[in-house]
Amino acid sequence: MLDLIIIGSGPAGLSAAIYGIRANLDLLVIEKDYEGTGQVALSSKVDNYLGLPGLDGYSMGEQFRQHAVDFGVKFLEATVTSIEQDPSDKHWIVKTSDGGQQEAKAVIYAAGAVHRKLEAKGEEELSGKGVSYCATCDGAFYRGKVTAVVGGGDTALDDALYLSGLCEKVYLIHRRDGFRAAEITVNKVKAKENIELVLNAQVDEIIGDERVNSVRLKDGRTLDINGIFIATGSVPVTEVLKDTDLLNSAGYIVADETGITKAPGFFVAGDVRTKALRQVVTAVSDGANAATSAEHYITEL
Amino acid sequence: MAEVVLTKDNFEAEVLNSDIPVLVDFWATWCGPCKKLGPVIAQIAEEKEGTVKVGKLNVDDEMAVASKYNIMSIPTVILFKGGEPVNTSVGFKTKEELLSFFGI
Numbered sequence: 001m002l003d004l005i006i007i008g009s010g011p012a013g014l015s016a017a018i019y020g021i022r023a024n025l026d027l028l029v030i031e032k033d034y035e036g037t038g039q040v041a042l043s044s045k046v047d048n049y050l051g052l053p054g055l056d057g058y059s060m061g062e063q064f065r066q067h068a069v070d071f072g073v074k075f076l077e078a079t080v081t082s083i084e085q086d087p088s089d090k091h092w093i094v095k096t097s098d099g100g101q102q103e104a105k106a107v108i109y110a111a112g113a114v115h116r117k118l119e120a121k122g123e124e125e126l127s128g129k130g131v132s133y134c135a136t137c138d139g140a141f142y143r144g145k146v147t148a149v150v151g152g153g154d155t156a157l158d159d160a161l162y163l164s165g166l167c168e169k170v171y172l173i174h175r176r177d178g179f180r181a182a183e184i185t186v187n188k189v190k191a192k193e194n195i196e197l198v199l200n201a202q203v204d205e206i207i208g209d210e211r212v213n214s215v216r217l218k219d220g221r222t223l224d225i226n227g228i229f230i231a232t233g234s235v236p237v238t239e240v241l242k243d244t245d246l247l248n249s250a251g252y253i254v255a256d257e258t259g260i261t262k263a264p265g266f267f268v269a270g271d272v273r274t275k276a277l278r279q280v281v282t283a284v285s286d287g288a289n290a291a292t293s294a295e296h297y298i299t300e301l
Numbered sequence: 302m303a304e305v306v307l308t309k310d311n312f313e314a315e316v317l318n319s320d321i322p323v324l325v326d327f328w329a330t331w332c333g334p335c336k337k338l339g340p341v342i343a344q345i346a347e348e349k350e351g352t353v354k355v356g357k358l359n360v361d362d363e364m365a366v367a368s369k370y371n372i373m374s375i376p377t378v379i380l381f382k383g384g385e386p387v388n389t390s391v392g393f394k395t396k397e398e399l400l401s402f403f404g405i
Contacts, residue, residue: 032395033337033341033393033395034340034341034344034395034396036337037337041333041334041336042333042334042337042393043333044331044333056333058333058337077396079395097397127374127391127392128373128377128389128391129373129374130373132373132374133392134332134334134374134392136331136332136333137329137331137332137333137334137335137374137375137376138374140329140360140361141372141373141374211371211373227373
C-alpha cells in the first residue's frame with residue numbers, strides 16, 4: 001500500500017508531491033491529462049508568480065512538472081472514477097477509468113477547476129463557430145471584427161484588453177455594474193476607446209447559423225458581433241465526490257489552509273478548496289500545506 | 302510514427318488522398334490549450350500508427366487551409382475520411398475523450 005495518492009497534477013498536486021517525496025512518503029500522482037499541469041497550461045502569460053515573471057503558463061507548468069519528475073515523483077495517467085475508504089482499517093481505495101485501483105493511507109485531492117459555461121441558448125451549438133473560451137487562442141481569428149466578452153473578473157477584463165488590440169470593437173458584458181477584477185485592470189479597460197461596457201446585462205441567446213452574428217441580452221437588446229468570449233469563472237471538479245458531505249453548495253471541498261477535510265486522511269489542495277483567492281501561488285501553498293497535514297496524519301496512524 | 306507537418310502544398314496528398322483516416326490538429330504556438338494538447342496528439346500518433354495518420358497544421362503559417370475548414374477556435378481537431386471532414390472537436394480534450402469522440 002502507498003502512503004499517499006495525490007489526485008491532480010496542477011501546481012497544487014505537484015507542490016504536494018514535492019513536499020511529500022521530501023518527507024519520504026511513498027506516493028503516486030494520478031493525472032487525467034497526459035503530462036498535464038492543470039489550468040496554468042492554458043494561461044498565455046503568468047505575471048504574478050514570484051521569481052518567474054513573464055513566463056507563459058504552459059512553460060511554467062512544464063517547469064513545475066519537471067521539478068517533480070527530477071525528484072522521482074511517479075505519475076499515473078487515468079481518470080478517477082471513485083474514492084472510497086475501507087471501513088475497517090480506514091485506508092483509501094481510488095478506482096480509475098482504466099479499470100485499476102490504487103490504495104493508500106491518505107489522499108490529497110487537487111483536481112482543480114474547469115471554465116464555467118454560460119448555459120445560454122446557442123452556446124453549445126456555436127462553440128468553435130464564434131463562441132470561444134480562450135481569447136488569447138482565438139483572438140487572431142477576429143482581427144478587425146466586432147466581439148463581445150462576458151464576465152467581470154480578471155480573466156474577462158484581460159481578455160477584453162487583449163481583444164481591443166485586435167478587434168474594431170469589443171463589448172464587455174457583465175451582469176453587475178462593478179467588476180471583481182483588479183482596479184489597475186479595470187482602469188485600463190475604461191481607458192480603451194474601443195471597449196464598450198454593457199453592464200447589468202445578461203446573455204439570453206447567442207445567435208447565428210454557420211457563425212455567430214449577434215447576441216441577444218435578457219433586456220431585449222441585440223448586439224451585432226462576430227464572436228463571443230466566455231470568461232465567467234470556473235467550476236470545481238468534484239463530480240466524483242458529489243455523494244459525500246465534504247462539499248459546500250457550490251461544489252468546493254470545505255477546508256482551511258491546512259487542507260484538512262471532514263474525512264480523516266482525505267486532504268484537499270488548490271482551486272477545488274474553499275478559499276478567497278485562486279491563483280498559482282495559492283495552489284502551490286495549498287499543496288505544501290496538504291502534504292504536511294497528510295504526513296502528520298500518516299505518522300500518527 | 303511522428304505527426305506529419307501539413308501545409309497547403311501537401312494537404313491534398315497527405316490528408317485528402319490518404320488511404321487511412323487522418324486526424325488533423327489545427328494549432329498555433331501562442332495558444333496554451335494547443336500546447337497542452339500537443340503531447341496528447343503525439344501519443345495518439347504513436348499508438349494509432351498504421352490505422353490513423355496524424356497531422357499538425359499551424360494556422361499561422363497556413364491561414365488559407367485553416368479558413369477553408371472554417372477554423373475559428375483552436376485547438377480544433379478534425380477527422381478526415383476519404384478526403385472529407387467527418388467530425389470536429391474544439392478545445393482541449395484528454396486522450397480518452399478524443400479517442401472515444403472520434404471512435405478511433
